[in-house]
Amino acid sequence: MRSFTYTSHQQRVIFGADSLHMLKSEIEALGLSKALLLCTPEQRDQAERLAGMLGPQVAGIFDRAVMHVPIETAREARQVAEKLGAGCAVAIGGGSTTGLGKAIALVSGLPIIAIPTTYAGSEMTSIYGITEAGIKKTGKDPRVLPRTVIYDPTLSISLPLASTVTSGINAIAHAAEGLYAQDGIPSWT
Numbered sequence: 165m166r167s168f169t170y171t172s173h174q175q176r177v178i179f180g181a182d183s184l185h186m187l188k189s190e191i192e193a194l195g196l197s198k199a200l201l202l203c204t205p206e207q208r209d210q211a212e213r214l215a216g217m218l219g220p221q222v223a224g225i226f227d228r229a230v231m232h233v234p235i236e237t238a239r240e241a242r243q244v245a246e247k248l249g250a251g252c253a254v255a256i257g258g259g260s261t262t263g264l265g266k267a268i269a270l271v272s273g274l275p276i277i278a279i280p281t282t283y284a285g286s287e288m289t290s291i292y293g294i295t296e297a298g299i300k301k302t303g304k305d306p307r308v309l310p311r312t313v314i315y316d317p318t319l320s321i322s323l324p325l326a327s328t329v330t331s332g333i334n335a336i337a338h339a340a341e342g343l344y345a346q347d348g349i350p351s352w353t
């Protein structure tokens with residue numbers, strides 16, 4: 165008999181084409197207030213689409229997410245969230261944008277809703293990474309786990325082919341790692 169210790173994570177997952185439209189009702193269902201929308205400069209149009217859907221539920225847009233979450237960007241985003249009185253953050257994008265949401269949640273506990281547009285999978289982990297003085301440090305904290313993940317497959321259509329291939333291989337690597345991870349979901353097969 166194999167012994168194990170497993171910590172389950174409580175998360176809501178919404179999946180489906182055009183499920184993006186569930187965001188407004190999801191914010192209400194979770195009892196959250198004004199959302200700070202997070203994105204990269206390249207995905208500003210998608211964040212603006214969300215802003216149009218949410219109307220007065222939006223606190224603002226922070227569009228400066230970059231890869232590996234530089235500490236300066238994290239600090240700036242935390243300040244913007246505080247200044248705007250955001251009650252939650254909605255990260256629309258890949259692992260870099262989700263990672264920025266996690267960096268905010270790490271210090272403020274701000275609830276995060278993730279809307280992934282790549283296959284990085286960061287939205288499903290409580291692992292965060294922040295880069296300071298050129299060194300990326302990672303850690304684990306339950307506060308950074310997004311409350312809800314909205315998977316809308318139509319959002320991945322705009323991902324360039326080269327990124328689709330590398331992101332897809334990243335997803336396959338994560339699946340393979342799940343076979344031997346020490347903290348994986350117990351499986352007997």
Ligand SMILES: NC(=O)c1ccc[n+]([C@@H]2O[C@H](COP(=O)([O-])OP(=O)(O)OC[C@H]3O[C@@H](n4cnc5c(N)ncnc54)[C@H](O)[C@@H]3O)[C@@H](O)[C@H]2O)c1
Pocket residue numbers: 204205206207230231232233257258259260261263281282283284285286287289291292293319320321322323324327331
């Ligand atoms: N914490 C975790 O568990 C975890 C897991 C996986 C990856 N990561 C981190 O995530 C980062 C990489 O994330 P990534 O590979 O998703 O890339 P990314 O988030 O950096 O995105 C790369 C580029 O693609 C653009 N993009 C993303 N989706 C798009 C779409 N649908 N259409 C058009 N453009 C789109 C982005 O705006 C960005 O310019 C790394 O920092 C990595 O360490 C963290």
